Amino acid sequence: MNPSTLYSQTLAQLDSTELSMTSPAGDALIQAAAPADHRRAVQLLLAVHQARLALGNAALTAIAAKLKANEAALTAGTAAVQASLNGLNNLVQILNTVSTLVGIVAQIVPMV
Amino acid sequence: MRASARLYAALFALSLFLTGCATARLTQFNTFAQAGITYTTASQTVITDAGNAVVNTDSAILIKSRTDLNEAQRRAAVTTSDTLLKQRLQVLQLIGAHGRVLQAYFQALASLSDPKATNSIGTAAQGVYASFAKIDPALTNAKIGSTSVSSFIPTVIAPIVATFKAHALNDELHARSADIAKELALQEAAFSAIASEFKTDAQVLQNIHETDSINQFASSTALPADWSTVRLPLLSTPVTVASADAAAKAAAQLRTAFTALVADQLDSNGFALLLGDISNILTIAKGI
Numbered sequence: 001m002n003p004s005t006l007y008s009q010t011l012a013q014l015d016s017t018e019l020s021m022t023s024p025a026g027d028a029l030i031q032a033a034a035p036a037d038h039r040r041a042v043q044l045l046l047a048v049h050q051a052r053l054a055l056g057n058a059a060l061t062a063i064a065a066k067l068k069a070n071e072a073a074l075t076a077g078t079a080a081v082q083a084s085l086n087g088l089n090n091l092v093q094i095l096n097t098v099s100t101l102v103g104i105v106a107q108i109v110p111m112v
Numbered sequence: 113m114r115a116s117a118r119l120y121a122a123l124f125a126l127s128l129f130l131t132g133c134a135t136a137r138l139t140q141f142n143t144f145a146q147a148g149i150t151y152t153t154a155s156q157t158v159i160t161d162a163g164n165a166v167v168n169t170d171s172a173i174l175i176k177s178r179t180d181l182n183e184a185q186r187r188a189a190v191t192t193s194d195t196l197l198k199q200r201l202q203v204l205q206l207i208g209a210h211g212r213v214l215q216a217y218f219q220a221l222a223s224l225s226d227p228k229a230t231n232s233i234g235t236a237a238q239g240v241y242a243s244f245a246k247i248d249p250a251l252t253n254a255k256i257g258s259t260s261v262s263s264f265i266p267t268v269i270a271p272i273v274a275t276f277k278a279h280a281l282n283d284e285l286h287a288r289s290a291d292i293a294k295e296l297a298l299q300e301a302a303f304s305a306i307a308s309e310f311k312t313d314a315q316v317l318q319n320i321h322e323t324d325s326i327n328q329f330a331s332s333t334a335l336p337a338d339w340s341t342v343r344l345p346l347l348s349t350p351v352t353v354a355s356a357d358a359a360a361k362a363a364a365q366l367r368t369a370f371t372a373l374v375a376d377q378l379d380s381n382g383f384a385l386l387l388g389d390i391s392n393i394l395t396i397a398k399g400i
Contacts (some may be wrong), residue, residue: 008305012308015308018136019315019316024319028326031327042177043181059305060305061199061203063302064206071210074214074216074293082223085223091236100243106243
């Protein structure tokens with residue numbers, strides 16, 4: 001079993017345990033328990049919750065690292081697409097400039 | 113003369129055909145890019161909500177356990193939780209920041225595939241021709257077949273520009289399709305993980321509120337004045353859970369659409385599915 005599968009299976013188990021312990025049925029059991037058992041159960045709930053947080057952080061950190069590694073490709077892609085767009089925008093600018101220039105020439109020609 | 117008229121007619125028909133092909137391809141890119149922009153925008157809301165949910169749930173668990181812990185245990189519990197929550201918020205922030213990089217990519221794709229840019233070049237070329245026509249009046253009335261040259265220009269320019277843009281976008285796809293496919297798979301994995309934890313946090317918080325409500329009722333002390341009014345939201349599925357599911361589903365649909373885009377097989381059915389999921393995540397994000 002690879003670490004990623006192990007993480008997600010353990011995390012799913014912790015999710016399910018915390019949900020079960022906080023559910024109305026789970027809470028009723030904890031409320032009805034003897035004081036020592038009640039205290040232990042509440043401490044266990046806290047431990048399960050914090051383990052879930054830690055494992056969730058590890059799983060998300062592993063994905064975030066892979067996303068970060070892919071960022072250079074995205075930035076390069078954005079630059080490449082932007083360069084094509086700039087090429088088109090420059091063409092519009094050139095055509096507009098030529099149009100203005102030729103318009104001026106057209107006004108001068110009859111005077112010559 | 114008739115032969116040249118036929119040639120011009122054929123060229124005209126060819127240009128319309130090319131415009132149709134390139135425009136259809138640009139529309140595919142534009143729809144995909146717009147869906148991507150919407151997805152990245154809405155997913156930022158999901159990330160913020162996931163961060164809020166994890167902190168609120170942790171606070172509720174700490175409060176619930178507080179009376180069963182001694183001072184040293186309470187101090188250790190809150191310190192550990194604070195450390196873990198800082199890590200969680202930091203990693204969510206990293207995923208959010210990365211989402212903005214992805215959004216910039218989609219925005220660039222949307223700009224290049226925008227049909228308005230094609231029109232502006234056609235109009236600019238027409239302006240140049242009109243300027244020349246001022247110098248040489250013969251150009252003003254020049255015709256190809258029965259169509260004036262001036263009105264013909266945007267029609268000729270459009271397929272060239274559309275083809276250029278479609279080529280540029282196809283080149284981009286070929287250069288980075290593996291990276292984008294990987295990116296979308298990672299987005300799906302990230303939002304599945306975020307959604308799973310977000311759902312647990314939201315459900316645990318709701319459980320705690322529900323058991324509080326039950327314990328209040330079971331107790332012999334007087335009920336809070338708002339006891340009955342807060343019951344309905346406690347018994348319904350939290351709206352935030354729906355947003356978490358929608359983000360993961362939209363990421364999966366975006367990946368499917370991308371595969372179809374690469375294969376030039378993104379049809380109206382694919383669009384409908386993609387837009388349905390994206391619209392769903394946006395509606396939920398707006399409703400939160």
